Amino acid sequence: MSDGLTAPEPAQPDDGHARAAESPAPAGTQVGTARVKRGMAEMLKGGVIMDVVTADQARIAEDAGAVAVMALERVPADIRAQGGVARMSDPEMIEQIIGAVSIPVMAKARIGHFVEAQVLQELGVDYIDESEVLTPADPHHHIDKWRFTVPFVCGATNLGEALRRIGEGAAMIRSKGEAGTGEVSNAVVHMRTIRAEIARLSVLDPAELFAAAKELRAPYELVAEVARLGKLPLVLFTAGGIATPADAALMMQLGADGVFVGSGIFKSGDPARRARAIVEATTMYNHADVLVKVSRGLGEAMVGISAGELEPAARFADRGW
Amino acid sequence: MVTPAVPVRVGVLALQGDVREHVRALAAAGAHPLEVRHAAELSAVDGLVLPGGESTAIGRLLRVFDLLEPLRLAVAAGLPVFGSCAGMILLAREVLDAPPGQPLLAGLDVVVRRNAFGRQVDSFEADIDLIGVAGGPVRAVFIRAPWVEKVGDEVEVLGQVGDRIVAVRQGSLLATAFHPELTGDIRIHQLFVDVVARNRGRRGQYR
Numbered sequence: 024m025s026d027g028l029t030a031p032e033p034a035q036p037d038d039g040h041a042r043a044a045e046s047p048a049p050a051g052t053q054v055g056t057a058r059v060k061r062g063m064a065e066m067l068k069g070g071v072i073m074d075v076v077t078a079d080q081a082r083i084a085e086d087a088g089a090v091a092v093m094a095l096e097r098v099p100a101d102i103r104a105q106g107g108v109a110r111m112s113d114p115e116m117i118e119q120i121i122g123a124v125s126i127p128v129m130a131k132a133r134i135g136h137f138v139e140a141q142v143l144q145e146l147g148v149d150y151i152d153e154s155e156v157l158t159p160a161d162p163h164h165h166i167d168k169w170r171f172t173v174p175f176v177c178g179a180t181n182l183g184e185a186l187r188r189i190g191e192g193a194a195m196i197r198s199k200g201e202a203g204t205g206e207v208s209n210a211v212v213h214m215r216t217i218r219a220e221i222a223r224l225s226v227l228d229p230a231e232l233f234a235a236a237k238e239l240r241a242p243y244e245l246v247a248e249v250a251r252l253g254k255l256p257l258v259l260f261t262a263g264g265i266a267t268p269a270d271a272a273l274m275m276q277l278g279a280d281g282v283f284v285g286s287g288i289f290k291s292g293d294p295a296r297r298a299r300a301i302v303e304a305t306t307m308y309n310h311a312d313v314l315v316k317v318s319r320g321l322g323e324a325m326v327g328i329s330a331g332e333l334e335p336a337a338r339f340a341d342r343g344w
Numbered sequence: 345m346v347t348p349a350v351p352v353r354v355g356v357l358a359l360q361g362d363v364r365e366h367v368r369a370l371a372a373a374g375a376h377p378l379e380v381r382h383a384a385e386l387s388a389v390d391g392l393v394l395p396g397g398e399s400t401a402i403g404r405l406l407r408v409f410d411l412l413e414p415l416r417l418a419v420a421a422g423l424p425v426f427g428s429c430a431g432m433i434l435l436a437r438e439v440l441d442a443p444p445g446q447p448l449l450a451g452l453d454v455v456v457r458r459n460a461f462g463r464q465v466d467s468f469e470a471d472i473d474l475i476g477v478a479g480g481p482v483r484a485v486f487i488r489a490p491w492v493e494k495v496g497d498e499v500e501v502l503g504q505v506g507d508r509i510v511a512v513r514q515g516s517l518l519a520t521a522f523h524p525e526l527t528g529d530i531r532i533h534q535l536f537v538d539v540v541a542r543n544r545g546r547r548g549q550y551r
Contacts (some may be wrong), residue, residue, distance in 0.1 A: 052470040052486075052505070059467045062362075062526045063487050066396045066429070069360040085443065088404040090360065090397070125443055126398055127464060127488065149464035149488070172465050299408075306359050306405055307381070 040170040060174035060194035064258035067281055071302050074098050074285040078123035087298035091127040094120040099156045099203030100286035109157040111139040114146055134343050135161025144173040151175045155342035156202045168192030180213045180340055182220035186241035199340040200263015203286050205327025207264045214261055214277045224250040266324050268304030268317045275308035292322030352540045355380035355389035359405040361397020365525035373533040383414040391424040391540030394431025396523050403447040412447050419451035424516035424543050426536040432519035433490055451517050453496030460491040474503040474511055477531045484522035491521055516543050
């Protein structure tokens, strides 16, 4: 029942990680526990989280049935096209989006940039994405996410990477895919890889899990937990290249708990309609009749670029380790 | 506790949210759980759980997939329903701080305030005592949780956090602002399964 909720509790923050704002939670209660952080992601399951760059887009996403929005200054397709250093968004813009919608608002911090994360937590963002889509701030270390009250989602291309992030305190994992391409193949590869590696662990002899942990370069305790559960101890979404309702349903049928759509919606011809269609396809991913209905007449999908043609330096998925 | 010879069939509305956790808790409480996505599936259940999730998203999907009216009718006809968090909102007569046009089932005579305890950084756990749940306090997990701001005469308050109402019952309708499905403590699901079992004698009314 309470699988994966036995993770260590965060140490009480005593520095910039502490949150200044007063909590309305009554006395004698506990905030920022692993159960509260992972539980938040459980509530997003079966849903679509949409990248938005303005308050108007956020409202369109909420009206379409998004379970959360990701507030950012440029969608990944534009980060790719324009180049330069991609950083955390302007707090003013994030506040406008928080003010515009009632659903959860997520925002991205650079890999290893714990001060961007402090700023986002102070803003009241509901989830932080420590994201490879932004330019990494630290080539060696990810953020120590246990020190924060706000939960984090991190990307992963394989099981070892997912478990390293969980070891650092991530409360939700998304397969990385290749953001900003509109091409789903990398998302498929990463989801299949994670699933296959979990399946392999579940048939190993307990004595073999020590060597498996070494091969995966992941904490032994988490490897043993995944072997026992037959799944990650928390929610696994998918991201990176999902552009159509069928893409979303594909990823759900491959075992994703839910879907992040970045550039795919607001880089398309009719964003509101495509947003609704992707939400409905994610709910009824096993019902081909619904997929037919929602896939009809959506207008232009985002143009996209073939992920296979990207130069190695242009691959976001290789950022982080 | 009622222990029916044939397990009661309890549906979990499976449009979005933590469906799996409710399914597991119901099975552990001795019920036969079923996922409900279509109106036709409603006629096969003795009771229904509205899971945690995003109430705006679930509300919209209820409309899109033609479940809103059948559910309203079933609730009005006496189908036992348990809602946690978003489920409590959907079950309410009125909701504050929600976008206009939020679809509601209007079974419970309560006014609920959405995200009343604050944003995710304010989400918390607390031990609370519940009327009708023996064996000590339950560990309640509140996630961007609502509270009940007003209750009608028919509504029994089962539990509070501070002076805020977070668990209510009205006949065979039960709602919590927190998530009993996340803790592995099945006492609240057990309470609901007992309500469903007692109600089954009157089956047919809401089919």
